[in-house]
Amino acid sequence: MTAALFSADDISISFGGIRAVDGVSFDVQTGEVFSIIGPNGAGKTTIFNLISRIYQPTSGRLAFGGQDITTIPPHRIAGLGIARTFQNIELFTEATLLQNLLIGCHCRSGTGLISQLCFLPRTRREEIRHREKAEEVIAFLNLQRYRQSLIANLPYGVRKIVELGRALCTEPRLLLLDEPSSGLNVPETEEMGFWIDDIRRDLGVTIIMVEHDMNLVRSVSDRVMALNFGKVLALGTAADVQADPEVIRAYIGNAP
Template structure:
C-alpha cells in the first residue's frame, strides 16, 4: 500500500537512549562545527575560497547560494568524501582532516544526499536499521557465532528503528521495498536512516528537491521537530528560499566558492551581494 509522500503531522515519540546515548556534543559549550579558511581546488578550479563560519549547537543553519556556489563541495568535505589541503574543519573540538572516513558517522555526523542513496530492494525498516551500524558494538564474528549480547543488541536496534518509523509516519510502509515507494516517502526513509546513527550534527543536502508545495511545508515542520525532539544541530543546504528562511536560525550564503553573507535570515535577505548573486542585478 502506498501512502502520500507528504510527511504526516509529527507526533514526537520519546526515543530510548539507554543503548545509544545522545552524543555529549549536544550539551557541551562553544560551536559544534567551526570551518576556518577552507579552500578546495580541482585542477586549478577553486570550488571553495577561504570559507569560514561557525554552526552553533542546537541551531538550524542554512547554507545557500546559486548553483556552483560550493555548497555540496563543503558538505563532501564535512563527510570526508573530499580532501582539503588548506584551512580546517573542527567538529566538537576535533579536527576532521585527521579522521578516517569510516569514523565520521560514529563521531556524530549524519547526512542525507541530494540524490537518494537507499537500498532499493530492502524494506523501509531495514534501510533505517542500516543507519544503526555506527552505534553497534558486536562485529561480524560475534553475529556469525551468535555470541552473548548479540540478540540483545539486535532487539535494541529493531526497537529503535521501529520508533523512528513511527516518528516519521512510515508505519504503513515499514515492510515495503523502498523501490515501490513515491519519491517524497523515500526522502523520509533516508532521513530516518541518518537519524538512526544518533548524530549530533545532521547534514541535510537539498531535502526539498523534488517535493511539491504541500510537502515542502510539511518538511519545514519536520525539520524543526527533529531538532527539538533529538536535541541535535542541523546544517541545511537548500535552494528553496522559503524553506530555508522559515526554519533557519542562522544563514550562510556562498557564491563562486566565497562567503558573501552571514547572519539571521532577515539580515541575509537584505544583503546586496546575495541579491546580485541570485538576480544578476544590483540591489
C-alpha cells in the same frame, strides 16, 4: 553562548584549478539550524562532502565537538555523531525500509565477526536494541505502513523522509541535510519543514542545511550563509542575508 559544536576554519578545495570552496569559515552552535544558500555550483554540496570526508580539503581545518576531524576516515564520521542526507537520495533501493534504518544503526554496533556469524547473545541483544531504535524513528516520522516495503517501490516524497530517518538512526548530534526539499511539491516541502523543526526541538539535533527554497530556509533557520563561487558572500539571519546587496547581485545580476 557556548563553544561551537562544529566549526570550519578557512577550508578550501580545488578541482583541476577551479577553487570550488575558497577559504570558507563558519561556526555552528549547538541546537541551531544553519542554512547554506547560493546559486548552482556555488560549492554548497562540496562543503557537505568535505564535512563527511568524501573530499579532502586542500587546506583548512574542520572541528566537531572540540575534536579535529580534518583527517578522520569517512566511515568514522557517522560514529562521531555527524549524519547526512543526499541531494538525489542515496538509499539502499533493493532493501526494505526497515533494513535501511537498521543500516543507519550500523555505526552503533560493536560486536565481532564471530559473534555475528553465530548470532551470540551479545549480537542478539544489540540487534534488539537496534530494532527498538529503528521503531522509535519509524514512529517519530510516521513511517509505520511502509515498514516492510522495498525502497524501490516507494514514492519520491516518502524516500526523502526515509533518508531523514536513516540519518536519525545513527543518533547524530549534527545532521547535514542536502536540499531536503528538492523534488518535493509545496505541501511536501511544508511537511519537511515540520520534520526539521521537530528534529531540532524534540531530539535536540543541530542541523546544517543546503537549500534553494527560501520559504523553507526562512521558516526553519536561525542563521543563513550565502555562498557564490566558493566564497562566503554574507552570513546572518535570513532577513539580513536576503537583503544583502552582494547576495542579490549573485542571484539576479547587477541592477541596471
